[in-house]
Amino acid sequence: MTSTAQLNTPAPNPALGLLDPGTGACLAASAEACDRSGTPDQEAVSVLRESGLLGLAVPRRYGGAGADPVRLNRCVEQVAAVNGSAAIMLFQHYAVSSRIVEQGTRAQHEQLLPRLASGEWLAASAWSETGAGANKKNLSTTGRRTENGGWILDGAKSFTTSAGLADIYLVLVRSGAAPTAEAAGDSGYGAADQTFFLVRGDNPGLRPDTSLRLAGMRGSATGFVSLHDCYVTDAERLGPIGAAAGIIARVRESGATLGAVAVGLAQAALDRAHEHAARLGLSHQALQHRLVDLATEVEAARAVVERAGRRESADPGTTTLHSKLFASAAADRVITAVELILSSAGYVEGHPVIRYGRDARAVALMGPTNDLCRELVSTSWNR
Template identity: 40%
Template sequence: MNWPTDVNPRDELLPDLGEMLATLQREAADDGAGRPSDDALLSLHTGGVLRLPIPVEYGGLGGSWEAVNRVVTALARVDASVAIITFLHYASVSRIMGWGTTEQKKRLLSAVALEGSIIASSWSEPGSDAAKQHIATSAQARAHGGWRLSGAKSFTTGAGVASLYLVLARTSEAEGASGSYGQTNQGIFVVDAAQPGFVIDGTLDLVGMRRSATGLIRLDSYPTGPDDMLAHSVDTPALIGYPHTLGLTLGAVALGIAERAYDIALETARSRSLLDSPLHRHHVFQLGSRLAAVRGVVEAATRPSPDCTAAALTAKVFASEEAEAICRGAQEMAGSAGLSQGHPLNRLAQDARAITLMGPPNYLCRDLVTWRLGSPS
C-alpha cells in the first residue's frame, strides 16, 4: 500500500511516516528481545504517530479515527507487533478524550503529544474471564482521597515500553452489575510506570506478536491521586468498550498482515513463474478477493452507522480469520520454502492468529454482536 501524498495532512497523512516505516522494516524480523528497539519507539513519537488523533489544542494532529485505522494497517504491513502496541495506545487515548476530565486531558494527552508517552491498557489477569467481569486486582480508597492499587496483571501489551497504563481494578467487594465487558464494581485508573509500587514482572515468550512487549505487571500498594480515576465505576463497562463506538478495530492490524501476505504470495508466484498456470492464477485471484473483502469491512467500521460497535467487532473477527486464510494460501504458493523457521509468512500467520485471540477474543466478539441484535433499539 502506497501511503497517499495528496491529502489533508491533519486527517490522512503523517509527517515522516516513510522514514518511520523504514526504521521498523530494518528490525521487524528481530524478535529476540520481545520488544521494539528504543529507536523504533522514538520514531513513533518523532514521526507523529502517537499524537495523530489528539486534538490540536493538546499538541496533537487532530486526525480522524479513519486515519488511525489506516495508520495501524500501514504499521502492521511492516511490523504487526508495533501496530498492536500503537492500536492499544490509540484505544487508551480515545478513552481519555471521551471520558477524561479537563485536567486529565490536558495532563495525559499533552504527555503523549509533547513527550512521546505511550499508553497501555492492563485488563487481563491470571484466571479471569475474557469479559473481565471477575478480577482480583483491588482499589482501596485512601482516607485523604485517591486509591491504593494491589494485584497482578497478565498479557499487558506494551509492558515496559509504555509510560502510562490504564489499569482495571475492583473498587468494591460487592458484586457489580455486568456490562458486555467489565462490571460496575470496577474502576479504570491511570498508573505512572515511574512511580513506586509499579513493577514489571517479565515479558512473555509468545508465538505471535513476539515484539509486542506483552508481559506481566504488578501493583504493590500503588498510590493513585484523586484525579487518577478515569471514570466512576458505574461507567466502567461503557469506558472499556468506548473505542469500538468510534470504529477503532483490531481488524486494521489484521488487514495490514493480510496485505503483506498477499504481496509475498504475488512476489513468489512471479519469481517461480507460477502465473503461467491457470490453477495458480486463480489461486492468486482468490487471495486478492479475500483481501478486498477484508479491506472493505475494515474501512466500513469508521463510516457513520447505527451501530459502530457491531461494525468494529465484526471487522475484527472477519479480518483476523480471513488474514489467517490468506497467510495459509500464501504459504501454499511458497511451497517447501515456507517451512523454514525464518520465512516471513510464518511470522505473519502467527501474528494473524494472535489477533483472533486478543481481547475481546473472536468468540466473545460474536457473542457481543449477536447479543446486541436482540436488544431493543
C-alpha cells in the same frame, strides 16, 4: 489495493498517518530482529515516538492530528504490514488516548494529551488478569480509598501490551462501588463495580515483567504488570467511580478495530506471494486466479474495517466486533494460502510469512477475543 511499496510513499506530513520510506524500513528491520529474539521492540517504539504517528488520536488543540477512526484504522493497517507488534502497541496507544479525550477531565487533557501527542509518552492498557475470563467480569485487582481521598491499587495484570515500555497505563480495577444511573453501561464486558485509573509507568507501586515468551507478536512487550501498594490520587481516576463497563462499551462504538492489524498482515502476505510469483516467472492462469481471489478477500476485510471506522451502521459497536471477527479470520485464511503458494520457500526459518501467520493468530486472541466477540454479538441480538 494497497501494496507494501505504496505504504512506503513519502507523506507530506507525518500527522496524515502515512509511513515514509525510512520509518517503514526501520519498523520492518526491528520486526525481524525482535521476532528472532523474542525481546520487546524498543527500536519500534523509538521510531513511533519520532514519527508523529502517536499523536493521531489527540485533538489538534493539544498538539495532535485529530484523526477520525477511519484514519486511525488505516494507519494501524499500514504499520501492521511492516511490523505487527508495533501496530498492536500503536493501537493500544490510540485506544487509551481516545478514552482520555472522551472521559478525561480538563486537567487530565492539559497534562496528558500534549505528551501523548508529541511521542513523549506511550500509553498502554492493563485490563486482563489470569482467571478473570475474557469478559473481565471477575477481576481480583482492587482499588481502595485512603483517608486523604487517594487510592491504593493492588493486583496483577496479564497480557499487557507495551509492558515496561509504556509511560502511562490505563488500569482496570474492582473499586467496590456501583456507578450512578447515568454512568452505568451494560457492555457484556466488565462489571458494575469497576473503575479505570491512569497509572504512570514510573509509579513505584507498578512493576512490569516481560518474561512471557509469546509465539506471535513477539516484539510487542506483552507481559505482566503487578500493582502492590500502588498509590494514585483521585485526579488519576478516569471517568466516574464504578463506570468502567460503560466506558468499555464506548470503546467498541468508536470504530477503531484490531481488524486493521489483521488486514495489514494479510496484505503483507499477499505482497510476498506476488513477489514470489514474479521472481519465478510463474504465469499460470490457476495461480493468477488464486491471487485474485486472495486479493478480493483482503479487500473485503479492508472494507468491513473501514465501515466500522465510519460508524454509519445503527449499531456501530456490533459492526466493530464483526470487523475484528471477519478480518482476523480472513487474514488467517489468506496467510495460510500464501504459505502453500510459496511451498518450501515459506517453511524456511525466518521467512516473514511465518511471522505474519503467528501474528495474525495472536490478533484473534486479543481482547475482546474472537470467541467473546461472538458472544457479545449474539447477546446483542437478544436485546
